[in-house]
Amino acid sequence: MLSRYDQYRKLKSACMSGLAVLCAVLVVLPLILVLFYLLKMGVSSLNWNFFTKLPEPAGVEGGGMANAIVGTLELMGLALVMGVPIGLLGGIYLSEYGTGKINAWIRFGADVLNGVPSIVWGLIGFTLVVAPMGGYSAFSGGLVLACIMIPLVLRTTEEVLVLVPTSYREAGMALGIPRWKITFNIVLRTAAKGIVTGVLLALGRIAGETAPLLFTALGTTLWNTNLREPIAALPLQIYNYAISPYPDQNRQAWAGALVLILLVFLLSASVRILSVRRKKN
């Protein structure tokens, strides 16, 4: 028979374990509720039309969000092309070439940029790009999303590069390889998976950004053929349809939200798959 103290200890331990499990459930619960509700409300509107047709005028059946889906992918591509090189090179500088005070200031700047509300980015994009260019455009949307991506990519790149052991750099130097070649061919290559992970995470973040696109890409009901023209995007289309008085469009908004969540889910899953492969190596 256990002593009074041991009984009390076991009870307390059980209570704390139970509390921890409860907290874990509480954390996962919103995610499950959201996914469940989205599926319930949106899956009925997912049909062939949804993925292939352009939006129809209000009240007309059979429209879709094809241009919004493609538009989101296009904007993500633009942001990738414009944001990743800058973030990558900045991360390389912080890890390989920068020292002390300059690094501290750059990191501080990146953290501040990270905290800029996305609507502020939208306004900046409007003032600095849309107004001078004379119109809303896919380019300005991509640019603003790139600006959101840059601090994320910079920080994750730096973190991953710093983890590459110094001995590899020394081995490269001892072979008489020029420094920049060591950085790009050896160090970067060793850290490649981590950098890709960081980029995918950043893409997941910008996939759902709505506010910046309100003032830059604007949205459209047509296909985009020119980067200087407005472009549709899932978050924009969801917004427009959600506030519309027509039930058919509301249903399509749910479907759009579902597709968006699936996109973000795919990106996160790729991150997990890559990480697991890294551990296996």
Add this chain to the structure above:
Amino acid sequence: MNSVITNQPFVMSDTAKPAAEPAPVHPTAPTPAPASTSATPAPKQEIAFDIQDLSIFYGSHQAVKNVSMLIPAGSVTAIIGPSGCGKSTALRALNRMHELTPGARHTGKILMKGQDLYGPGIDATVVRRRVGMIFQKSNPFPTLSIAENVLVGLRLNGVKDKAFLSKRLEESLRMAALWDEVKDHLNRPGTGLSGGQQQRLCIARALAVRPEILLMDEPCSALDPIATAKVEELIHSLKSQYTVVIVTHNMQQAARVSEKTAFFYMGKLIEYAPTEQIFMNPKDPQTEAYVSGRFG
């Protein structure tokens, strides 16, 4: 082959043996170290390094104090001493690797085959192509295969000729006594080998760029005795073609592989003499105390 250190692009030499230049013996007086100087080298023996009054500082801490010595070419020179005596620091100065540590600076001169290693206009990268280094812990690049590891020094310096590269690959792996063990799986990752094999891979990688001098910083300290024996055999076979400077805190190893040995203590060069003399008949009492194991 021109032995002038210039900023010329990397020059490929097809010969397995670096050309031995009949450079004149350096005309300075014997080293002024208080301990006994080396027995005079044979009159025509080339000098690989002429170290003149070298001191190395890390910030305000002086790690190497006024070291002067002549390291002969075409032989193995060992540097021994207890931990923290400055031997690794001095070794790294020979291919300008100590510059990679922030706050490191030096005074004094190092001449390699007559040229000032730190002279104005001398590119450290070119120096390091001529003076290779093997580190204490083997560090093959993890994302490259065995073959790619060996050839990385050549490829990243612009050498593209496939026939030349595959010939150099086989030569280097043979010199490192690794060819027979890996010739059937050259595409496996470099990190998939055992510790001793990895270190020999690093040696093959360093040899592939055909440096004139090979610096080894305690290359066997992380290896088991069998792997150590293989690496020592390797050093013996390299002796005729390369100059090797090896830092080791294993005295028996120094006795086994080297022709001359330098004993460092607290940053100073205490005694520098032919290996037999250091171990059988040391002139300085501190040397005698160290080699007989009274401290270390």
